[in-house]
Amino acid sequence: MRFNEFKIFSNRQLLKNLCESINLSETLKQHSAGEYPEEEKQLVSQIQHILTVLGYDVGSTGVDGKYGPNTARAVGQFKRDYGLSGDGSEFGEPALQTIEKLASGEIQPTRPFRGQAPSRGTARGGATAPGDMGDGLRGSSALFTMNGASRMTQPNAADNIQATLQGPYKRMVRLFGREVRINDAIARAGTSRETNTPGSQHFHGRALDLDISSFNNEERIRLVQAAKQAGFTGFGFGNSILHVDTGPNRYWDYDISTFGGVRVAQLGNYVTGRA
Numbered sequence: 001m002r003f004n005e006f007k008i009f010s011n012r013q014l015l016k017n018l019c020e021s022i023n024l025s026e027t028l029k030q031h032s033a034g035e036y037p038e039e040e041k042q043l044v045s046q047i048q049h050i051l052t053v054l055g056y057d058v059g060s061t062g063v064d065g066k067y068g069p070n071t072a073r074a075v076g077q078f079k080r081d082y083g084l085s086g087d088g089s090e091f092g093e094p095a096l097q098t099i100e101k102l103a104s105g106e107i108q109p110t111r112p113f114r115g116q117a118p119s120r121g122t123a124r125g126g127a128t129a130p131g132d133m134g135d136g137l138r139g140s141s142a143l144f145t146m147n148g149a150s151r152m153t154q155p156n157a158a159d160n161i162q163a164t165l166q167g168p169y170k171r172m173v174r175l176f177g178r179e180v181r182i183n184d185a186i187a188r189a190g191t192s193r194e195t196n197t198p199g200s201q202h203f204h205g206r207a208l209d210l211d212i213s214s215f216n217n218e219e220r221i222r223l224v225q226a227a228k229q230a231g232f233t234g235f236g237f238g239n240s241i242l243h244v245d246t247g248p249n250r251y252w253d254y255d256i257s258t259f260g261g262v263r264v265a266q267l268g269n270y271v272t273g274r275a
């Protein structure tokens with residue numbers, strides 16, 4: 001299944017979710033290269049994502065949190081299409097209101113929605129990858145070594161975890177558009193896994209617990225899509241973690257019934273290919 005064929009969110013619902021997470025306290029303005037304010041990056045990323053969904057091209061760098069010439073061109077086209085005054089160098093309340101009307105169905109889009117384009121760059125703070133993603137995860141933490149690992153860990157776990165990080169994890173990050181913090185990987189000695197879940201893929205080095213505590217619903221769903229597309233086959237849905245592994249194709253939840261605003265059963269059908 002291709003990324004943009006996954007219809008758990010309709011584009012309008014996606015747009016609605018994106019709008020609800022926006023907090024536009026003042027008009028955003030285009031900046032020159034090298035002068036993109038850190039504190040605006042999240043908001044600019046959200047607007048770039050919305051413009052992308054609405055069918056506008058925000059440039060080859062995609063969603064990067066930088067309100068530069070490409071984003072300004074997209075904003076300008078958007079304003080022209082919907083009869084808003086001003087050029088693309090500013091994005092303010094009238095533009096946001098138009099997007100809200102599109103999300104609610106009050107006005108119809110002038111061009112077809114395009115769905116979610118994969119984004120690039122690290123637009124938001126908080127989530128970091130372990131070590132150097134560009135060069136084989138150098139300096140990775142103890143989560144990925146046999147030091148302190150459970151005695152129940154399988155002999156090939158160290159090799160498996162490297163394969164998991166270099167393969168599906170790396171692909172997932174590329175599809176998702178930014179790095180995702182890993183909370184746990186190889187099962188550690190003395191943890192409850194040894195008694196509670198001795199069959200866990202964490203003993204095989206094929207499982208990662210992804211930290212999603214700072215993610216909104218749209219990001220949670222998009223991460224599931226990216227993880228599935230990247231080749232993960234096992235999914236555990238929690239409030240603050242998403243467990244992914246390359247073991248048997250299955251899913252479970254950690255005492256939640258919805259994940260990212262979607263019923264876990266529905267997501268389970270998706271990740272197991274029944275949707």
Ligand SMILES: [Zn+2]
Pocket residue numbers: 202207208209236243244
């Ligand atoms: Zn796990």
